[in-house]
Amino acid sequence: MQNPKHPLQPERLRRRPARRASLLGSLLLFGGVGTFVALSTAEPAPEAASSRSDAGPSGHSVALAAFSPELPAVSAAPPSNAPAPSEVASPAPDLRITEGVISRGTTLARALSGQGVSSDVVHVIAREMRPLFDFRRARPGHRFRLSQDDLGRVVDFRYRTTPTSSYRMSLVGEGYSVRQEEAVLMPRPARLSGVIASSLYRAVTDQGEHGQLARDFADVFAWDVDFQRSVQPGDAFRILYEKLYRLEDDGSEAYVRPGRILAARYEGVAGRHTAFYFEREEGVGGYYRPDGTSVERQFLMAPLRHARISSRYTSARRHPILKITRPHHGIDYAAPVGTPVWSVAEGEVIFRGRAGGFGNLVKVRHSNGYVSYYSHLSRFAKGLRRGDKVGQKQVIGYVGQTGLATGPHVCFRIARNGQYVNPARLRTPAGDPVPNELFSTFRSARDVLLAELDAGELVVASEESL
Numbered sequence: 001m002q003n004p005k006h007p008l009q010p011e012r013l014r015r016r017p018a019r020r021a022s023l024l025g026s027l028l029l030f031g032g033v034g035t036f037v038a039l040s041t042a043e044p045a046p047e048a049a050s051s052r053s054d055a056g057p058s059g060h061s062v063a064l065a066a067f068s069p070e071l072p073a074v075s076a077a078p079p080s081n082a083p084a085p086s087e088v089a090s091p092a093p094d095l096r097i098t099e100g101v102i103s104r105g106t107t108l109a110r111a112l113s114g115q116g117v118s119s120d121v122v123h124v125i126a127r128e129m130r131p132l133f134d135f136r137r138a139r140p141g142h143r144f145r146l147s148q149d150d151l152g153r154v155v156d157f158r159y160r161t162t163p164t165s166s167y168r169m170s171l172v173g174e175g176y177s178v179r180q181e182e183a184v185l186m187p188r189p190a191r192l193s194g195v196i197a198s199s200l201y202r203a204v205t206d207q208g209e210h211g212q213l214a215r216d217f218a219d220v221f222a223w224d225v226d227f228q229r230s231v232q233p234g235d236a237f238r239i240l241y242e243k244l245y246r247l248e249d250d251g252s253e254a255y256v257r258p259g260r261i262l263a264a265r266y267e268g269v270a271g272r273h274t275a276f277y278f279e280r281e282e283g284v285g286g287y288y289r290p291d292g293t294s295v296e297r298q299f300l301m302a303p304l305r306h307a308r309i310s311s312r313y314t315s316a317r318r319h320p321i322l323k324i325t326r327p328h329h330g331i332d333y334a335a336p337v338g339t340p341v342w343s344v345a346e347g348e349v350i351f352r353g354r355a356g357g358f359g360n361l362v363k364v365r366h367s368n369g370y371v372s373y374y375s376h377l378s379r380f381a382k383g384l385r386r387g388d389k390v391g392q393k394q395v396i397g398y399v400g401q402t403g404l405a406t407g408p409h410v411c412f413r414i415a416r417n418g419q420y421v422n423p424a425r426l427r428t429p430a431g432d433p434v435p436n437e438l439f440s441t442f443r444s445a446r447d448v449l450l451a452e453l454d455a456g457e458l459v460v461a462s463e464e465s466l
């Protein structure tokens with residue numbers, strides 16, 4: 001299992017005590033243009049912090065190393081979604097709270113009356129909410145929370161359809177105000193690290209974090225590492241990122257999902273890659289290597305996600321159907337029929353149609369004399385035509401088995417000036433580096449993030465997670 005030549009063998013990754021982090025404090029030093037943004041969070045009140053509940057699959061929070069609660073208070077202004085003090089927290093003790101989740105095969109009315117809410121009250125709620133939300137659209141997993149006063153009157157009713165959107169009805173004078181609410185999520189820095197036992201996705205979800213973080217991480221390095229192909233057991237990763245929390249009615253916080261990745265490192269057979277998020281100007285950010293070059297390249301490593309290589313680029317191989325030896329000038333990615341296939345670079349569609357053994361084929365012309373090929377597609381992206389401009393990672397079609405194919409896959413090829421080249425070897429830069437005038441800002445911020453990225457212990461995935 002362990003590659004003896006691997007630079008990061010699990011047994012060498014001895015645990016060391018988590019260093020107290022001060023990311024937030026340090027980052028405050030960097031203001032204005034060229035900062036790592038989205039770190040201006042309000043610290044939770046101590047009681048809120050202690051009642052913080054991870055809504056994710058939960059589990060080993062050790063690796064999530066929430067940054068220490070004794071960080072200096074930042075940004076005194078409460079987040080804009082924080083309800084006014086009168087609305088929040090400590091409801092009058094005589095309020096009766098009824099909460100629940102809609103389960104399969106039931107209705108909101110039944111869920112409420114099942115908890116002893118009178119039919120009159122159910123009727124009032126349904127009537128007041130109707131302009132915004134029809135109860136017939138209630139779905140399993142939706143959550144509700146009802147507050148009633150000692151007369152049984154509805155004081156507040158919240159109906160949550162997603163972790164961030166809800167419909168709310170509040171008593172105002174003698175009537176009700178009804179509105180839709182979008183929770184503004186509060187970012188809190190966190191760190192996740194590990195060693196891959198089977199896949200990056202498992203290494204992340206086994207630690208209780210959402211799989212989205214693994215996908216975002218793979219996206220940061222998508223130009224350098226093909227996570228479907230190059231990742232091996234023993235490879236190590238570190239992620240410094242934001243966890244996004246929603247403020248609850250009782251003042252506690254609920255973890256919703258991972259937010260932006262601030263810094264990331266991947267170290268394995270595919271090399272060592274480190275990237276930092278940096279905003280060149282407000283709202284315009286990207287990922288950069290420690291030397292300030294952009295991680296972005298002209299070509300992505302792969303034209304799809306969730307695929308395995310079924311055939312590599314080679315100058316000689318035995319064709320599975322034709323039973324003759326001939327070169328394979330592409331990379332075959334096997335994936336279920338219907339898996340989206342995207343253009344690996346920005347360009348123009350120069351072919352879209354049937355092409356013999358290629359089956360349904362899309363060809364995209366890029367700058368510098370490159371053309372990429374995507375074949376055996378089951379169908380094309382809706383509306384895609386010859387002459388269309390496509391962006392990097394824009395879906396152009398879907399995996400299929402058209403033409404000469406033994407199973408569903410996409411044969412991905414790149415030609416330059418009419419000659420096929422190995423897509424796995426392309427290393428063409430595309431993104432602009434950090435501008436000179438911002439480099440010192442970048443360097444300071446990078447060093448802070450780097451220290452945080454390397455702080456704390458590295459969690460070694462257990463054998464049973466294999």
Ligand SMILES: [Zn+2]
Binds near residue numbers: 328331332
């Ligand atoms: Zn092929």
